[in-house]
Amino acid sequence: MTNVLLVRDLKVEFRVAEGTIKAVEGVSFRVPDGKTVALVGESGSGKSVISQAIMSILPKPAHITSGEILFFDPEKPGVFYDIAKLKPDSREMRNIRGGRISIIFQEPMTSLSPLHTIGDQISEALHLHHKKTKGEGVQITVDMLRLVGFPDPDAAFHTYPFELSGGLRQRAMIAMAMICKPALLIADEPTTALDVTIQAQILDLMQKLQKQLGMAILLITHDLGVVASMADEVVVMYHGKVMEQGTLEDIFRNPSHPYLKALMQAIPRFDMKPSERLTPIREIKRDNDSKFLEQANPRPIATGDEKPILEVRNLTKKFMTRKSTFFGAKPGGEVLAVDNVSFFIRPGECLGLVGESGCGKTTLSKLILRALTATAGEVTYNDRGRDIDVLALSKDALFDYRNKVQFIFQDPFSSLNPRMTVFDIISEPLIIHKVGTAAEREETVKELMTLVGLDIRFLRRYPHSFSGGQRQRIGIARALALKPDLLICDEPVSALDVSIQAQILNLLKDLQAELGLTYLFISHNLAVVDYIADRIAVMCKGRLVETAPKEALFKNPVHPYTKRLLAAVPEPDPNHQLNFSNLVEEKASNPELWPAPFTTDSYTSPVMMDIGDGHYVRVHENTDLKELRA
Amino acid sequence: MFTYFVHRVLIMIPTLLVISILTFVIIQLPPGDYLSNQLEELRSQGESASAMAKIAFYREQYALDKSPIEQYALWMGFWPGPNGFSGLIQGDWGQSFAYDLPVKEVVGDRLGLSFLINFSTILFIYIVAFPIGVYSATRQYSIGDYGFTLIGYLGLATPNFLLAMVLLYYANVYFGVSIGGLMDDKYINQPWSFEKAMSVVDHMIVPVIVIGTSGTASMIRRLRANLLDELQKQYVTTAKAKGVPRLKALIKYPIRMSLNPFIADIGNLLPDVISGSVIVSMVLSLPTVGPLLLEALRNQDQYMAGSLLMFLALLTVVGMFVSDVLLAVLDPRIRLSGGATK
Numbered sequence: 008m009t010n011v012l013l014v015r016d017l018k019v020e021f022r023v024a025e026g027t028i029k030a031v032e033g034v035s036f037r038v039p040d041g042k043t044v045a046l047v048g049e050s051g052s053g054k055s056v057i058s059q060a061i062m063s064i065l066p067k068p069a070h071i072t073s074g075e076i077l078f079f080d081p082e083k084p085g086v087f088y089d090i091a092k093l094k095p096d097s098r099e100m101r102n103i104r105g106g107r108i109s110i111i112f113q114e115p116m117t118s119l120s121p122l123h124t125i126g127d128q129i130s131e132a133l134h135l136h137h138k139k140t141k142g143e144g145v146q147i148t149v150d151m152l153r154l155v156g157f158p159d160p161d162a163a164f165h166t167y168p169f170e171l172s173g174g175l176r177q178r179a180m181i182a183m184a185m186i187c188k189p190a191l192l193i194a195d196e197p198t199t200a201l202d203v204t205i206q207a208q209i210l211d212l213m214q215k216l217q218k219q220l221g222m223a224i225l226l227i228t229h230d231l232g233v234v235a236s237m238a239d240e241v242v243v244m245y246h247g248k249v250m251e252q253g254t255l256e257d258i259f260r261n262p263s264h265p266y267l268k269a270l271m272q273a274i275p276r277f278d279m280k281p282s283e284r285l286t287p288i289r290e291i292k293r294d295n296d297s298k299f300l301e302q303a304n305p306r307p308i309a310t311g312d313e314k315p316i317l318e319v320r321n322l323t324k325k326f327m328t329r330k331s332t333f334f335g336a337k338p339g340g341e342v343l344a345v346d347n348v349s350f351f352i353r354p355g356e357c358l359g360l361v362g363e364s365g366c367g368k369t370t371l372s373k374l375i376l377r378a379l380t381a382t383a384g385e386v387t388y389n390d391r392g393r394d395i396d397v398l399a400l401s402k403d404a405l406f407d408y409r410n411k412v413q414f415i416f417q418d419p420f421s422s423l424n425p426r427m428t429v430f431d432i433i434s435e436p437l438i439i440h441k442v443g444t445a446a447e448r449e450e451t452v453k454e455l456m457t458l459v460g461l462d463i464r465f466l467r468r469y470p471h472s473f474s475g476g477q478r479q480r481i482g483i484a485r486a487l488a489l490k491p492d493l494l495i496c497d498e499p500v501s502a503l504d505v506s507i508q509a510q511i512l513n514l515l516k517d518l519q520a521e522l523g524l525t526y527l528f529i530s531h532n533l534a535v536v537d538y539i540a541d542r543i544a545v546m547c548k549g550r551l552v553e554t555a556p557k558e559a560l561f562k563n564p565v566h567p568y569t570k571r572l573l574a575a576v577p578e579p580d581p582n583h584q585l586n587f588s589n590l591v592e593e594k595a596s597n598p599e600l601w602p603a604p605f606t607t608d609s610y611t612s613p614v615m616m617d618i619g620d621g622h623y624v625r626v627h628e629n630t631d632l633k634e635l636r637a
Numbered sequence: 638m639f640t641y642f643v644h645r646v647l648i649m650i651p652t653l654l655v656i657s658i659l660t661f662v663i664i665q666l667p668p669g670d671y672l673s674n675q676l677e678e679l680r681s682q683g684e685s686a687s688a689m690a691k692i693a694f695y696r697e698q699y700a701l702d703k704s705p706i707e708q709y710a711l712w713m714g715f716w717p718g719p720n721g722f723s724g725l726i727q728g729d730w731g732q733s734f735a736y737d738l739p740v741k742e743v744v745g746d747r748l749g750l751s752f753l754i755n756f757s758t759i760l761f762i763y764i765v766a767f768p769i770g771v772y773s774a775t776r777q778y779s780i781g782d783y784g785f786t787l788i789g790y791l792g793l794a795t796p797n798f799l800l801a802m803v804l805l806y807y808a809n810v811y812f813g814v815s816i817g818g819l820m821d822d823k824y825i826n827q828p829w830s831f832e833k834a835m836s837v838v839d840h841m842i843v844p845v846i847v848i849g850t851s852g853t854a855s856m857i858r859r860l861r862a863n864l865l866d867e868l869q870k871q872y873v874t875t876a877k878a879k880g881v882p883r884l885k886a887l888i889k890y891p892i893r894m895s896l897n898p899f900i901a902d903i904g905n906l907l908p909d910v911i912s913g914s915v916i917v918s919m920v921l922s923l924p925t926v927g928p929l930l931l932e933a934l935r936n937q938d939q940y941m942a943g944s945l946l947m948f949l950a951l952l953t954v955v956g957m958f959v960s961d962v963l964l965a966v967l968d969p970r971i972r973l974s975g976g977a978t979k
Contacts, residue, residue, distance in 0.1 A: 064877045096883060105880030117871040120890050121970055132879040167969045183879070
C-alpha cells in the first residue's frame with residue numbers, strides 16, 4: 008500500500024516571550040492512500056499544530072525545528088515534496104495547499120468569510136489551481152454543491168454564509184476543500200460544533216466522498232466515538248508525543264498505553280453498569296471533612312411518592328420577531344420557543360433534558376429561573392413543604408427564590424468576570440444576599456473551595472490563570488454558595504475535554520449525594536446524560552416529545568425523534584459503528600415529517616400520553632398505547 | 638435595499654427637526670437677546686430715534702416680542718411672518734443683527750470654502766491613514782509600526798493651533814508660501830479663474846494637514862486594531878489554506894472586513910473636523926464659518942448662530958446617511974438582514 012503522507016520525527020516549537028514551548032516532540036506517522044487516519048488527543052496535545060504544519064500555515068511564533076513531512080502525490084508517481092523544507096509562500100507549496108491537500112475546520116460559523124457568497128469562496132479555490140473560465144467555474148462549483156447535498160445548488164451559489172445553518176455551512180466548507188479533488192483531506196474536528204444528527208450526516212458525507220474521489224483523510228478529533236466509526240488507523244497523542252498507534256481494531260481491543268486505557272475509561276458509555284463510575288485521568292483530590300458539608304442542611308429526601316420539588320405545567324414562551332417596514336420596525340410573526348411544556352422533578356433526582364441546539368432547552372431553564380418572563384403556564388417550586396408559584400413571585404419573594412435555585416453555565420470562560428478574583432467571584436452571591444459577616448463569608452468561601460477540590464491559596468488569583476475544568480469548578484462553587492436545593496446545569500461539560508468532563512461529572516454526582524441536591528441537567532450529549540441522570544426528557548422544537556426513566560428510554564425509545572437521536576450517537580466501540588444507511592436526509596427534527604401518530608403540524612397536535620412506568624410520549628390522543636410499548 | 642434607502646432618507650427629516658428645536662432652545666437659553674443688549678447700550682448713551690426705530694422694526698419683523706414657539710416657527714418658516722412664509726425651509730436664513738446684513742450675505746463664499754476644507758481634510762485622513770494602518774497591522778511590532786505609532790501619538794497630543802503656527806512659520810521661511818487666508822490677496826473678491834483655484838489649493842495644504850493630523854492619528858490606531866482583530870479570524874486561515882497568495886488574501890478578506898468601522902466613521906469625523914477647525918481657522922485667518930459661528934454665539938446673534946449650527950447639523954446628518962448607505966452596499970449582513978429579528 009502506498010502512502011500519501013509520511014511524517015517523520017516532526018518537532019515544532021513555539022518561540023514566545025516567555026520562552027520556547029515544545030508543541031510537537033518527535034511525531035512520526037503515515038497516511039495510506041485512500042484510507043482514514045485519526046489523530047486523537049485532548050486539547051493542547053499538539054494535534055492541530057501538526058495539521059497546520061502539514062498545510063504550512065503555522066502561526067508566526069511556531070517553527071519546525073526538525074523532521075520531515077513527505078507528501079507523495081498519487082497523480083505524479085515517483086515525485087515527493089518535503090513540506091517541512093518548502094517555504095510557506097513558495098509556488099510549489101501554494102500549489103499543494105488547497106490544490107492537493109485541503110483542510111476543513113471545526114467552526115463552520117467563523118471559517119467562512121461573511122462578506123462573500125459561498126459560490127465566490129468555493130470557486131476561488133478552483134480558479135487558483137486550475138485554468139477554468141468563469142462559466143466552467145460556476146458549473147463545477149454548482150456540481151460540487153449538489154454533491155455535498157445542497158438542496159438547491161444553483162441558488163446556494165449566491166447565498167452568504169450567515170443565511171445558512173451550521174450543517175450547511177460545514178457542507179459548504181467541505182465543498183470548498185473538495186473542489187480541486189485533493190489527494191489528502193485534513194479534517195480538524197469537523198463535527199465538534201454540530202448536533203449529533205448533523206454530525207452523523209457530515210461523517211456520512213465525508214465517507215461517501217472519500218469512496219467517490221479516492222482520497223485519504225487525516226481526521227483530527229478528541230471524540231473516540233467518531234474515531235470508532237470513521238478511522239482505519241489511529242494515532243493517539245498526548246503532550247506533543249505519540250502514545251500509541253495502530254489499526255482501529257488494535258487500538259480499541261487491546262489498548263496498551265496507560266494514557267489510552269485511562270482515556271477509554273473516562274468516556275461515558277451506554278453500556279455502563281448502574282453503579283459504575285468514570286475514572287478521570289487525574290482525579291480531583293477533595294477534602295471530605297469540609298465544614299460546609301456539616302452545615303449543609305441537606306433537604307431530607309423521602310423515598311416514594313413525595314411531592315415534586317419543581318413542577319412545570321403548560322409553560323409557553325413566545326418571542327416576537329420584528330418586521331422591517333417602511334416606517335421602522337413593527338411586530339412581525341411569533342416564534343414559539345417553548346411550547347406547552349409540562350414536567351416535574353422529584354427531590355434528589357437528576358432530570359436530564361436532551362435536545363439539539365435551538366430546541367428551546369436553555370430558554371426553558373431561563374424561564375424556571377425567572378430570567379425570562381413566560382408567556383403562559385405555571386411553575387411551582389416546593390420549598391421544603393411550601394408551594395411557591397414561581398411566575399407570580401415579585402421583589403422580596405423573588406429575591407429569596409434566588410437562594411434556592413442556582414445555575415451552572417456552559418462556557419467556563421465567559422461566565423466568570425475576568426476582572427474579579429476567585430474570592431470575589433465566589434463570595435459575590437453571599438454579599439448580595441447579605442449572608443454572614445465578612446469573616447464568616449471568608450470562611451464559607453474557603454470551605455467551598457475545598458469542597459470542589461481547589462487549593463484555597465488560589466483565592467487571590469484571577470480566572471485567566473485556571474484551566475477550563477478548574478474554572479467550571481469555580482462556577483460550581485459559586486452556584487453552591489447560597490446552599491440551593493435545585494441546581495440547573497446548562498451543558499456544564501460540553502466545553503471540556505473528555506478527561507476533565509469525567510472529573511466534573513463525578514464531582515457533580517458526589518455533591519448531589521452529599522448535599523441532597525436536585526439537578527436539572529441540560530445537555531445535547533446522550534451518553535453524558537445517561538451517566539448522570541435518573542430520568543430523561545427529550546425536547547424538540549420547543550416541545551417535550553418523550554420523558555422516561557433512563558433505562559426505559561435507552562432500551563425502548565418510542566418516539567421517532569428519540570430513536571434518530573440515539574441512532575446518531577457514535578459509540579467508542581468499533582463493533583457499534585454508526586449505521587449511516589439509517590440516516591434520513593431530511594432533518595430529523597421536523598415535526599411535520601414524523602410518521603403518524605407522532606406527526607405534529609397545523610392539523611394535528613399530539614399530547615403527552617402515559618404509556619406506563621413513568622414513560623410519557625407525545626402521540627395523537629386516539630393511539631393504542633399497547634401497540635406503542637411493543 | 639430600496640426600502641432601506643428610502644427609509645433612511647425619510648428618517649433624516651425628523652432628525653433635523655429635533656436638531657433645529659434643540660439648537661433654537663439652546664440659543665434662547667441665556668437671558669436677553671442681541672437687540673435688548675443693544676437697547677441697553679443705546680439707552681446708556683442717550684437715545685437716538687433712528688436706532689430705536691430700527692430695533693423696533695426688527696422686533697416686529699422677527700417677532701422677538703412674541704413667544705419662543707412663534708419665533709421658532711417663524712425662523713423655520715412654518716408660520717407666516719410680515720413677509721409671508723420666509724424661514725430656513727424657504728431658504729431665508731434671517732438677518733445677522735451684528736452685521737446688519739442678511740446672514741446669507743455675511744456668510745457668502747465661506748460656506749463653500751468650509752465645505753471644501755472639511756471635505757479635503759477627511760479625504761486626506763483616509764488617504765494617509767489607510768495605507769499606514771494596514772502596514773502597521775500586518776507588520777505588528779516592527780520598527781515601522783513603532784515609528785508610525787510614535788508619530789501618531791505626537792499627532793494626537795499636539796494642539797492643532799500650535800502645529801498651525803509652527804507650519805505657518807516654516808512654510809513661509811523655507812517655501813516662501815504665505816499661508817494666511819485661503820487665497821492670495823489679489824484674488825479676493827475677484828471672479829473665479831484657474832489661477833485663483835490654484836492659489837486656493839496652495840493655501841489649503843497647510844490647513845488640511847493641521848486639521849487632519851489628530852483625525853489621521855486616531856484613524857490609524859483604529860484601523861490597526863480592527864485589522865489585527867480580523868487577521869486572527871479563522872476565515873483568514875481558510876483563505877491561506879486554499880492557497881491564495883498572501884497579498885490577495887489580505888485584500889480580499891480581512892481588509893474588506895475592517896473597512897466597516899472605517900466607513901462608519903465618516904459621520905463621526907465630520908463634527909470632529911468642523912469643531913477642530915474653528916481655532917485653526919482663527920490662527921490661519923481662514924475664511925471659514927468657524928470664526929463667524931464663534932462670534933455669533935458670543936454676541937447672541939441668534940439667526941446667524943442658528944443658521945450656521947443647522948448647516949453643520951445638516952452636514953453631519955448627511956455624512957451619517959452616506960456612511961450608512963455605503964455600509965449597506967459593502968456588507969451583505971446589513972443589506973440582507975437589516976431590520977430582521979434580533
